[in-house]
Amino acid sequence: xxxxxxxxxxxxxxxxxxxxxxxxxxxxxxxxxxxxxxxxxxxxxxxxxxxxxxxxxxxxxxxxxxxxxxxxxxxxxxxxxxxxxxxxxxxxxxxxxxxxxxxxxxxxxxxxxxxxxxxxxxxxxxxxxxxxxxxxxxxxxxxxxxxxxxxxx
Numbered sequence: 001x002x003x004x005x006x007x008x009x010x011x012x013x014x015x016x017x018x019x020x021x022x023x024x025x026x027x028x029x030x031x032x033x034x035x036x037x038x039x040x041x042x043x044x045x046x047x048x049x050x051x052x053x054x055x056x057x058x059x060x061x062x063x064x065x066x067x068x069x070x071x072x073x074x075x076x077x078x079x080x081x082x083x084x085x086x087x088x089x090x091x092x093x094x095x096x097x098x099x100x101x102x103x104x105x106x107x108x109x110x111x112x113x114x115x116x117x118x119x120x121x122x123x124x125x126x127x128x129x130x131x132x133x134x135x136x137x138x139x140x141x142x143x144x145x146x147x148x149x150x151x152x153x
Contacts, residue, residue, distance in 0.1 A: 016092045019054065019119045022046075024103065024112040025068065025082035026059055035059050038108055039085050049098045051091035054119060059085030072107045082110050088117065 026038055039059050047053065062084045069078050091099075096114065103112045 017090050018093055019088065019090050019117050020096065020114060021086060021088045021117045022099070022103070022112055022114045023084065023086040024059075025062075025064070025079075025084055025110040026108050027070070027077075027110055028061060028079055028081040028083060030083065030108060035083055038083075039087075042085070042103075042109075043087055045102050046087060046089050046091070046099060049091070049095040051089040051095065051099070054088040054090060055121070056088065057086045059083035068110050070110045079110055088119075090119070 022042070024042065026035065030038060036058070039056070043053055043056065060083065061081055064080055064082055067078045067080050068082070069076055071077075100114060103109050103114075
């Protein structure tokens, strides 16, 4: 009977843990040598509230599709570039609000997106893993099959 209770507790704990990913933009005015430390600060906060890092992407400078504004200490700045990084982690849903509050309060994070995701990698690294594109011959066969199904007046 004690064994059943332990199993129930473990199941409850595992159900509470979810996988999340946060993508963030850091201000481009940071010195390049401080970027890894800023990324480590984001990861350190996630682990300090009970999160476990699964994978990450180191911040790299990117041109933004549009200008983003950030107000820090009553000074509004516009940015057309930013360092983009991401972290995938597991944690309980109740700690997500703490992570959001920390990212909102950060003076170096311009913007972030926090999503629920899956543990498996969603990146396709090799061309071999990508589905093959249909050849022109296959496309022509498909067009012919569709033409046969279409009712003509």
